[in-house]
Amino acid sequence: QSVLTQPPSASGTPGQRVTISCSGSSSNIGSNYVYWYQQLPGTAPKLLIYRNNQRPSGVPDRFSGSKSGTSASLAISGLRSEDEGDYYCAAWDDSLSGVLFGGGTKLTVL
Amino acid sequence: QVQLVESGGGVVQPGRSLRLSCAASGFTFSSYAMHWVRQAPGKGLEWVAGISYDGSNQYYAGSVRGRFTISRDKSKNTLYLQMNSLRAEDTALYYCAKDGHSGSLHGYFDYWGQGTLVTVSS
Numbered sequence: 001q002s003v004l005t006q007p008p009s010a011s012g013t014p015g016q017r018v019t020i021s022c023s024g025s026s027s028n029i030g031s032n033y034v035y036w037y038q039q040l041p042g043t044a045p046k047l048l049i050y051r052n053n054q055r056p057s058g059v060p061d062r063f064s065g066s067k068s069g070t071s072a073s074l075a076i077s078g079l080r081s082e083d084e085g086d087y088y089c090a091a092w093d094d095s096l097s098g099v100l101f102g103g104g105t106k107l108t109v110l
Numbered sequence: 111q112v113q114l115v116e117s118g119g120g121v122v123q124p125g126r127s128l129r130l131s132c133a134a135s136g137f138t139f140s141s142y143a144m145h146w147v148r149q150a151p152g153k154g155l156e157w158v159a160g161i162s163y164d165g166s167n168q169y170y171a172g173s174v175r176g177r178f179t180i181s182r183d184k185s186k187n188t189l190y191l192q193m194n195s196l197r198a199e200d201t202a203l204y205y206c207a208k209d210g211h212s213g214s215l216h217g218y219f220d221y222w223g224q225g226t227l228v229t230v231s232s
Contacts, residue, residue: 032217033218035218035219037155037219039155044205044222044223044224044225045147045155045205045219045222046222047210047218047219047220050210050218050220056220086154088154088155090155090157090217090218091217092216092217096171096172097169098157098160098169098170098171098172098217099145099157099160099217099218100157101154101155101156101157102154103154104154104155
């Protein structure tokens with residue numbers, strides 16, 4: 001069981017805005033940056049958001065991240081069929097001295 | 111361009127050992143921390159281990175601490191994962207990943223390899 005909690009699934013229609021939540025604790029999200037990764041079917045994960053809300057070059061501005069207290073969220077606006085895949089949040093945990101991943105959210109574009 | 115190429119996976123019996131390698135190119139290997147992340151079939155991502163840019167510090171997930179050892183060879187631009195006392199639950203695709211910030215270990219991954227599959231089965 002992951003210490004970072006994500007909903008197992010999310011869905012939306014093309015053009016819609018969807019959000020994916022990630023809940024943690026004071027030892028991880030509450031005191032460290034949150035990162036988001038996208039894993040499209042059959043591919044390696046890709047960094048989507050770093051340091052809570054920064055986008056690596058090449059990531060469209062349709063993707064945005066935010067953090068408040070011990071929770072974070074990923075928002076995807078203008079949903080597209082190619083966004084369908086799995087999304088993971090992650091953060092360093094000070095108690096464990098290691099990286100924690102959320103359990104992942106499977107995004108379906110209807 | 112950054113390239114990470116894993117090798118060394120295969121089928122191994124429970125209790126045996128295996129060593130994974132990750133050949134890195136396209137960046138200054140000795141300036142970045144490196145990590146191993148695994149994904150069991152049909153499951154989510156699990157961070158396994160990380161090593162500082164100079165190899166002086168190693169960090170492990172509780173599930174592998176004492177059984178796995180992460181190391182690096184700057185002369186070969188290669189990252190390793192020595193896996194001992196393997197268990198069925200270690201069966202996974204193992205990814206090599208580059209830390210996203212130079213210098214100290216920051217614990218996020220801006221480049222990933224394609225993974226090497228480890229199957230632990232009798």
